[in-house]
Amino acid sequence: YSNAELGSIHKSWDKCSVRLALAFPDLYELGMSNLGIQQLYHVVNQQEDLLCERVFSPDIDLEELLRAKKLPLFSLESKHALSEFELLGVSLQHELTFTNFLVLLELAGISLYAKDRKPAEPYVFAGGHGAFNPIPLTPFLDFAVIGEGEEVLIEIMNFFKENRSLKRQDFLKKLAEQVKGIYVPSINNPAVKRIIKDLNTMAYPEQPIIPFIETVHDRLAVEIMRGCAHGCRFCQAGYACLPQREVKKDVVLKRIAQGLKNTGYDEVSLLSLSSGDHSEIGPLVKELLATYQNSKINISLPSLHIESLSPELAAATQTTRHAGITLAPEAGSQRLRDVLNKKITEADI
Numbered sequence: 001y002s003n004a005e006l007g008s009i010h011k012s013w014d015k016c017s018v019r020l021a022l023a024f025p026d027l028y029e030l031g032m033s034n035l036g037i038q039q040l041y042h043v044v045n046q047q048e049d050l051l052c053e054r055v056f057s058p059d060i061d062l063e064e065l066l067r068a069k070k071l072p073l074f075s076l077e078s079k080h081a082l083s084e085f086e087l088l089g090v091s092l093q094h095e096l097t098f099t100n101f102l103v104l105l106e107l108a109g110i111s112l113y114a115k116d117r118k119p120a121e122p123y124v125f126a127g128g129h130g131a132f133n134p135i136p137l138t139p140f141l142d143f144a145v146i147g148e149g150e151e152v153l154i155e156i157m158n159f160f161k162e163n164r165s166l167k168r169q170d171f172l173k174k175l176a177e178q179v180k181g182i183y184v185p186s187i188n189n190p191a192v193k194r195i196i197k198d199l200n201t202m203a204y205p206e207q208p209i210i211p212f213i214e215t216v217h218d219r220l221a222v223e224i225m226r227g228c229a230h231g232c233r234f235c236q237a238g239y240a241c242l243p244q245r246e247v248k249k250d251v252v253l254k255r256i257a258q259g260l261k262n263t264g265y266d267e268v269s270l271l272s273l274s275s276g277d278h279s280e281i282g283p284l285v286k287e288l289l290a291t292y293q294n295s296k297i298n299i300s301l302p303s304l305h306i307e308s309l310s311p312e313l314a315a316a317t318q319t320t321r322h323a324g325i326t327l328a329p330e331a332g333s334q335r336l337r338d339v340l341n342k343k344i345t346e347a348d349i
Helices: 035-045 060-069 095-108 135-140 152-163 168-178 236-240 249-263 281-295 311-316 334-339
Strands: 018-024 050-056 087-091 123-127 143-145 220-223 267-271 298-300
Touching: 018 035, 018 152, 035 050, 035 087, 035 152, 060 095, 087 095, 087 152, 095 135, 123 152, 123 168, 143 152, 143 168, 152 168, 220 249, 249 267, 249 281, 267 281, 281 298, 281 311
Parallel strands: 018 050, 018 087, 087 123, 123 143, 220 267, 267 298
Antiparallel strands: none
16 A cells, blocks of 8 residues: 555646546455556556546455544545545446445545535546446446547546536536547436557557565566457457457567566566467567577466467467466367357367
8 A cells, every 4th residue: 555666657636637546446466467457547647737546445454444544545646535536437347346346435435326426526437348338337427438448538537627617417418429438327328339449559558567565467468469259158358349459569579578678577478368369479479489588588378269279389388487378178068169159179179
């Protein structure tokens, strides 16, 4: 809870025209393992007059202290109470964090129900995979972001800057009309999913925040692809993140070089829903091994479909340190694999 990690950004509260609290409704060591949080944090703070600070669900000990001392939940960077921000954006990764989100509002002293919020209270909105169906949370949300947030978050903050004098319902109605990808429960308007068309030109955190404690995924994460063409029946992400888009090999290599230089991590994770489907995955891994083999940098491929696994990719995980690889048969029979649209046979396995 001390903040001021290497890579964190501290702006003057009074010199910024719009202030956003970016909340991850789970523990710090989980939230700081989420690349999306880092990307949104840096995208906003690259704008001179916009401010973004982080907040995570406090662990049981701090939650008890906040309640006992009647202190409001605060942001990491400036320790301002969440109720002092104009906007409170919550990253929902899955349904199990819904109740954590409500606890955040309670600890912050922000009205739980959107209909009860006073003009001085922040606009509360949610995004992320857990917000693709925001209906269960509609009583508590002023609005929801449907789709990818890197561009729309800036649009929301700029919209607030220009329309902050509007009454709450007028603000929300105009926001839904003018910003694509916004769903307002009180209006029940149709919303079109936001998509980042070019991942290569998107703002990217060159100086990731380095946590003081060990996180769940304690490594440099670099996104190489979004979306997945496999269409497995059970996979929400596979459908929600369509269409499939790639980061070019040279851009990936540049981001990895910058990230390693600015962090000192000894492991790089190539993030995607199915890393083996990247059109340049072979040359990419080969070049990474040639560049970093002597530096003892480990290359991690966390998501591989069996049909995309090659001997070269398997060997890549064994080059620097002992590593493991997980291959899932997906189901116990060929009939079930066919029903799930898993295009693998027993011979493949």
